[in-house]
Structure formats: structure tokens, C-alpha cells
Amino acid sequence: MHSVADLRARARQRLPRVVFDFIDGGAGDEATLRRNEAAFQELRLVPRVFVPCRSRDLSTALLGQTYGMPFGVTPMGLCNLAWPGTDLGIARAAAQAGIPYALSTMASTSIEDIARAAPEHTWFQLYVGGDAAIADSLLDRALAAGIRTLVLTVDANFTARRLRDRRNHFALPLRPTPRLLADLASHPHWSLATLAAGAPTFENFKPTAKNPRSIDIKDMLVALAQAHIDWSLLEHARARWPHRLIVKGVLHPEDARRIAALGADGVVVSNHGGRQLAMVPSSIEALPAIRAAVGPDFAVLIDSGVRSGDDIARALASGADFVLLGRTFLYGTAALGAEQGPRATIEILRGELDTAMAQLGCSTIADLRRADRFTPSIPTAPTSRGSA
Numbered sequence: 001m002h003s004v005a006d007l008r009a010r011a012r013q014r015l016p017r018v019v020f021d022f023i024d025g026g027a028g029d030e031a032t033l034r035r036n037e038a039a040f041q042e043l044r045l046v047p048r049v050f051v052p053c054r055s056r057d058l059s060t061a062l063l064g065q066t067y068g069m070p071f072g073v074t075p076m077g078l079c080n081l082a083w084p085g086t087d088l089g090i091a092r093a094a095a096q097a098g099i100p101y102a103l104s105t106m107a108s109t110s111i112e113d114i115a116r117a118a119p120e121h122t123w124f125q126l127y128v129g130g131d132a133a134i135a136d137s138l139l140d141r142a143l144a145a146g147i148r149t150l151v152l153t154v155d156a157n158f159t160a161r162r163l164r165d166r167r168n169h170f171a172l173p174l175r176p177t178p179r180l181l182a183d184l185a186s187h188p189h190w191s192l193a194t195l196a197a198g199a200p201t202f203e204n205f206k207p208t209a210k211n212p213r214s215i216d217i218k219d220m221l222v223a224l225a226q227a228h229i230d231w232s233l234l235e236h237a238r239a240r241w242p243h244r245l246i247v248k249g250v251l252h253p254e255d256a257r258r259i260a261a262l263g264a265d266g267v268v269v270s271n272h273g274g275r276q277l278a279m280v281p282s283s284i285e286a287l288p289a290i291r292a293a294v295g296p297d298f299a300v301l302i303d304s305g306v307r308s309g310d311d312i313a314r315a316l317a318s319g320a321d322f323v324l325l326g327r328t329f330l331y332g333t334a335a336l337g338a339e340q341g342p343r344a345t346i347e348i349l350r351g352e353l354d355t356a357m358a359q360l361g362c363s364t365i366a367d368l369r370r371a372d373r374f375t376p377s378i379p380t381a382p383t384s385r386g387s388a
């Protein structure tokens, strides 16, 4: 396994189709999903020569904390569908590598278990549904577990039209149709492992669920769609959360400016990995205008479509402070299991980023972030960043 593409190909073989499509798919005709990856590939960095950089330091600081590398794991619900133990495996590998793991509200492992496994590196991602008291109790649990970085997701307040899931009749708990049974029977390794571990569920909702043993994904999505999302939500979160607060799912520069003005500490430029709407810009396209809107000192993170260390280098050179990856980590665990998969994924990304930095003439992440050293450009919309 030498690249994320290798991991994805193996994951596709090992996972039942209904599961692979849930992870891999996007909204509508999946144009955003494709655009996310294509826009990264089209972005070119021009190397500088005669720059000695025999050794590279990949560590970087974000909002007062130093991380071993400039990337981390973005929040994802139901990770344990990829393989039993995925959340814990990723959290442990992330802590070992000194990078953050953002645990989702919809995670298949509890806040407390993940915070215990990665005490310094767990972030918590909050979705606010129809019942604000549930959101507040999740915040209290995250605080009590020692978590100090909150990611408030604001781009998923309505159920997306994910056609692969509709065609596969994806539901949780899984409904045993003849097609699903054939799908599971042709992937016995996953099916037996998942049967032995117990089907994943929404662990963080067990204390408030009517039927904690069998929480329906449809109910969760309906609850999200009832969320009352306006600027008062951010004000409430800011007043209630005393530590680092990052708002995820921002594409418009004016929104980013207002989020900064309301006292958040950062934004994640994200289109939810193309899972919400098929007509929106790729996150790497949206990044430069957001950086320009919030200025050089506000923390700007990015996710959606990052599939390599080269993409991480592209994002940093285009103005991001930090990069998050989603599906990449689930391909890794589905391909290689919950223990080896996350570690191998991190190692592939680290090796690619290190090679890119050496070739580009960068010894540090700060070098890479000095965009005036390169000329990042998407050929269809060239932008001149000046020259060193």
C-alpha cells in the first residue's frame, strides 16, 4: 500500500457495497465530490532551486498547541462501519503521531473512551439538532472529559440527497433484504468481524435515546434537520465553550469574517467532502478568498478532497494553517484494519509531505506557508502571488 488510491482500492474490495458507498459517496450527481479532488490535482506549485533543506521539520502550532504534523482527522460519524474499532484505532494512532482526531457527535465510540485514548489530541465536533439541551449536555461531557477544542459543524442542517445510499437502501440498523444479505455474504471478513463486535451505533446518544440499543439513523437525520441554525447558535456556543472553538463548513468569505467577529478561534473551509450539495465550490477554490477576508492571523483549516501529502502541501501553500482528512482514514482502516490502517495512512501522508517539502525547498511548515515563495495556481483561474 503506497498511496491513498491503493488504500481505497483495497477498501472497495473488503467492504460490502452498502458500506463502501456510504463512506465513498457524495450528494446528488457527486459533482462536488469530483471537483474537490480535481481542483487539488490542478493546483500546481512551482519549486524553488538552490534552497538547502537536508532535513525537514513537519511540526506546526495551531491555536497554541503544537502538533507533530500539519494535518489531522476530520470528524466522521459511524467510523466503526469501516471496521470494528476504527474510532479507537485512529485516536491511538493520532496521539502517537501527535496529530488531532476530531470525534464526531455521530461517532460510534463515546466521547469519554476517545478522550481517554488520546487525552491531548481529541477534539469534539458538535452537531446541534432539534433539542438544544442534548447539545449542551454533549458539550458538558466533552469539557468533563478534558477536551479543549470544539468543532461546531454548520453545513449539515438538512438531509442531503445521497443517491448511492438511496439506491442501496442504506439504513441503520441495516435492514436485511436479499440484496444486503448477498452483499454481506460476499464480504465474510467484514461481516464476521462486525457481527462479533456488534453493529456500530451512535454511542453518544445512548444516554438520551428512547431505545439506546437500536438508534435509527433516520431519526438522527430528522433531528438534525430540525436544528435552529442562525447566528445566535454561534453566540450560544461561544458563551458556553470556554476553550478553542472552530466553525466547520464555511465556504463564503463574508461568513468567515462574521464568525471571526463573533469570537470563534478558527474556521474549517469545507463542503463536507461533497456530501451535502453538488453545486458548491471545492474547498481549495474557496480558500484564498476566505484567507483574504479574515487576514493572516485567524486560524483557517481546510478539508474536502485531500488525498495525499502533496494535497496537504498545496493547501498550506494556498493559505491554510492546518489540513483535515476524512475518507482517507476510513479507506486506511477498511484496507488494513483498525490498528495498522490508521498508522499506515499517517505514514503514507507523512512520507509524501516530507518528499514534497524536500523537492519544493522547504525545511519547515512555515516555509511551505510562505506562499510568496511559490506560485500556486489553478490553470483555469491563474492567480499571481508575487515572487520571492
Ligand SMILES: Cc1cc2nc3c(=O)[nH]c(=O)nc-3n(C[C@H](O)[C@H](O)[C@H](O)COP(=O)(O)O)c2cc1C
Pocket: 022, 023, 024, 036, 074, 075, 076, 077, 078, 104, 105, 106, 107, 125, 153, 248, 270, 271, 272, 273, 274, 275, 303, 304, 305, 306, 324, 325, 326, 327, 328
Ligand atoms: C462517512 C463520513 C461521515 C461523516 N460524518 C460527519 C460528521 O459526523 N460530522 C461532520 O462535521 N462531518 C462529517 N463528515 C464530513 C467530514 O468531516 C469532512 O468534511 C469530509 O469527509 C472531508 O472530505 P474528505 O472525506 O474528502 O476528506 C463525514 C464524512 C464522511 C465521509
